[in-house]
Amino acid sequence: xxxxxxxxxxxxxxxxxxxxxxxxxxxxQAVDGVSFEVKRGEVFGMLGPNGAxxxxxxxxxxxxxxxxxxxxxxxxxxxxxxxxxxxxxxxVQLQTSAFFDHLKLTELIELYxxxxxxxxxxxxxxxxxxxTEKARSYYKPLSGGQKQRLSIAVGLxxxxxxxxxxxxxxxxxxxxxxxxWDLIKKIRxxxxxxxxxxxxxxxxxELCDRVAVMDxxxxxxIDSPDNLxxxxxxxxxxxxxxxxxxxxxxxxxxxTGHSLREG
Amino acid sequence: MRIYLALITASLxxxxxxxxxxxxxxxxxxxxxxxxxxxxxxRFSPPEAGVVDGADNQASQALTAAxxxxxxxxxxxxxxxxxxxxxxxxxxxxxxxxxxxxxxFGTPGQISTVxxxxxxxxxxxxxxxxxxxxxxxxxxxxxxxxxxxxYRVESxxxxxxxxxxxxxxxxxxxxxxxxxxxxxxxxxxxxxxxxLVAYKTRGILRRLRAAPIAPSHVLTGxxxxxxxxxxxxxxxxxxxxxxxxxxxxxxxxGSWLSLSAFAVLGGALFISIGLVISGWAKNEDTxxxxxxxxxxxxxFLSGVFFPxxxxxxxxxxxxxxxxxxxxxxxLRAVALDGASLTSQWAPLVxxxxxxxxxxxxxxxxxRWE
Numbered sequence: 040x041x042x043x044x045x046x047x048x049x050x051x052x053x054x055x056x057x058x059x060x061x062x063x064x065x066x067x068q069a070v071d072g073v074s075f076e077v078k079r080g081e082v083f084g085m086l087g088p089n090g091a092x093x094x095x096x097x098x099x100x101x102x103x104x105x106x107x108x109x110x111x112x113x114x115x116x117x118x119x120x121x122x123x124x125x126x127x128x129x130x131v132q133l134q135t136s137a138f139f140d141h142l143k144l145t146e147l148i149e150l151y152x153x154x155x156x157x158x159x160x161x162x163x164x165x166x167x168x169x170x171t172e173k174a175r176s177y178y179k180p181l182s183g184g185q186k187q188r189l190s191i192a193v194g195l196x197x198x199x200x201x202x203x204x205x206x207x208x209x210x211x212x213x214x215x216x217x218x219x220w221d222l223i224k225k226i227r228x229x230x231x232x233x234x235x236x237x238x239x240x241x242x243x244x245e246l247c248d249r250v251a252v253m254d255x256x257x258x259x260x261i262d263s264p265d266n267l268x269x270x271x272x273x274x275x276x277x278x279x280x281x282x283x284x285x286x287x288x289x290x291x292x293x294x295t296g297h298s299l300r301e302g
Numbered sequence: 303m304r305i306y307l308a309l310i311t312a313s314l315x316x317x318x319x320x321x322x323x324x325x326x327x328x329x330x331x332x333x334x335x336x337x338x339x340x341x342x343x344x345r346f347s348p349p350e351a352g353v354v355d356g357a358d359n360q361a362s363q364a365l366t367a368a369x370x371x372x373x374x375x376x377x378x379x380x381x382x383x384x385x386x387x388x389x390x391x392x393x394x395x396x397x398x399x400x401x402x403x404x405x406x407f408g409t410p411g412q413i414s415t416v417x418x419x420x421x422x423x424x425x426x427x428x429x430x431x432x433x434x435x436x437x438x439x440x441x442x443x444x445x446x447x448x449x450x451x452x453y454r455v456e457s458x459x460x461x462x463x464x465x466x467x468x469x470x471x472x473x474x475x476x477x478x479x480x481x482x483x484x485x486x487x488x489x490x491x492x493x494x495x496x497x498l499v500a501y502k503t504r505g506i507l508r509r510l511r512a513a514p515i516a517p518s519h520v521l522t523g524x525x526x527x528x529x530x531x532x533x534x535x536x537x538x539x540x541x542x543x544x545x546x547x548x549x550x551x552x553x554x555x556g557s558w559l560s561l562s563a564f565a566v567l568g569g570a571l572f573i574s575i576g577l578v579i580s581g582w583a584k585n586e587d588t589x590x591x592x593x594x595x596x597x598x599x600x601x602f603l604s605g606v607f608f609p610x611x612x613x614x615x616x617x618x619x620x621x622x623x624x625x626x627x628x629x630x631x632x633l634r635a636v637a638l639d640g641a642s643l644t645s646q647w648a649p650l651v652x653x654x655x656x657x658x659x660x661x662x663x664x665x666x667x668x669r670w671e
Contacts, residue, residue: 101512126514133512136505141316153308154513193509 130194309523361408494576532569
């Protein structure tokens with residue numbers, strides 16, 4: 040594993056500390072006593088089936104939802120006490136969100152910069168996510184992958200300590216997904232801690248320094264992907280399929296190339 | 303402050319770049335106004351005459367009845383009142399002519415001088431009133447005064463005519479401020495509802511919530527933009543009314559300021575109603591019908607296209623408390639009669655009360671998602 044770069048923010052302790060977090064919706068205990076820490080500068084993955092509580096946990100950390108009980112600190116700030124301060128130092132990419140239409144991408148980025156009380160060089164931000172050729176376009180005509188990259192660009196306007204990505208590659212074709220992986224690695228190497236949720240295990244293996252596996256509102260395992268696999272192998276588990284040196288996705292990429300296919 | 307400015311600038315930009323919004327809030331009301339204005343509904347109703355009965359005898363009453371058509375085909379729309387009352391109405395344009403019957407009208411052996419005053423702007427009505435008067439006078443004299451037929455009628459009465467410079471602007475004058483009021487209603491209501499509900503369902507509000515800003519930042523951006531649109535609509539519609547329909551509006555800068563005040567207050571009211579709906583509604587499918595149910599009846603009950611006086615009494619009673627009635631009445635009084643804001647305290651208070659109530663309700667109901 041790559042050793043995490045020195046992260047941004049205050050001090051050197053864990054950037055996120057969550058302790059016994061709970062959130063209930065009616066009859067559903069969506070988050071049921073979750074505790075974990077995220078180290079400064081790492082890519083931390085939250086895995087789990089639909090309804091496991093990943094998104095709710097992340098949204099509490101983003102200051103979008105209030106926990107019923109428990110503690111959540113981001114860079115030393117108590118999220119329930121001062122959600123605005125947490126929002127100020129975090130970047131988010133939400134699962135179902137969109138941006139104003141009838142604004143050019145540069146205008147959107149500058150507008151969001153101002154919402155975070157920053158003057159942003161929009162072209163520079165668009166360069167980071169490789170969207171400069173769409174700078175003068177509106178939001179609506181962008182492709183799915185471009186919208187996702189814009190969403191990340193907007194998440195970067197405040198040079199965040201932590202960037203939250205909720206299923207950043209869901210619905211993308213393999214080229215766009217790999218592109219997104221490269222982008223996330225680039226963001227990490229800049230010192231930003233990344234917390235992402237995903238359904239794709241190969242994505243977690245590729246990107247995450249550590250992952251938490253959630254099920255029914257609880258964390259059932261938390262460690263680096265390698266250690267989790269080793270632990271499973273120690274129990275005597277063996278995959279029926281013989282491991283091969285390439286996957287079907289490698290074949291696909293080999294046949295269709297790495298370049299992005301976007302209108 | 304910078305956040306407010308950034309969001310206001312952004313939503314103004316978005317409004318002017320959104321062709322659909324421009325069409326419905328500006329082009330469409332202009333189109334409706336010009337079409338209805340050119341139809342000129344004035345022609346379809348008989349002229350209105352005010353009769354000042356200085357005689358109050360059998361003959362004068364018979365004449366008054368005869369002018370109105372006496373139960374047969376309606377000749378003139380007749381109302382009676384004092385001389386001053388009627389002349390005021392003539393000047394304001396509420397009626398087209400004043401017919402004054404002298405004391406002792408119809409007394410045999412005496413020449414009665416009936417004087418008629420016309421609105422200088424209405425030559426067509428003048429012709430009709432003049433010919434109706436001559437025709438009926440003849441009949442009344444023969445019937446009531448029982449003048450033998452061999453006497454020439456002219457020897458019994460004469461008609462003097464005068465012109466009054468009327469300020470009335472007929473149907474077009476009535477229509478233009480009415481359409482401005484309607485446009486403000488539609489713009490405020492539907493503008494806010496469609497924008498905010500789309501923001502809500504598409505997840506735009508969700509993303510804004512993740513930024514370190516307050517809901518009031520976003521709502522202020524919306525409200526200021528919509529208020530600017532209300533004013534723009536008013537100016538554009540009145541200007542088109544002046545240029546295309548030949549209506550005279552706003553004799554001084556003061557009346558344009560008063561018109562702006564009504565545009566802003568009316569805008570604030572319908573924006574608040576829009577906020578109530580978009581705060582409550584989950585999506586476009588629930589929001590649009592409610593917005594229509596609120597706006598459509600008002601379009602017909604608040605005297606936008608036709609005066610409420612043609613409606614049944616109970617409808618008029620309801621109508622006078624409707625938000626759009628206050629706005630249309632206020633705009634009309636300022637635009638046509640040059641009324642001052644202070645004289646229009648009633649519609650101002652009405653609009654203010656509705657705005658406060660609706661804004662309070664919106665504040666209670668508003669949800670981000």
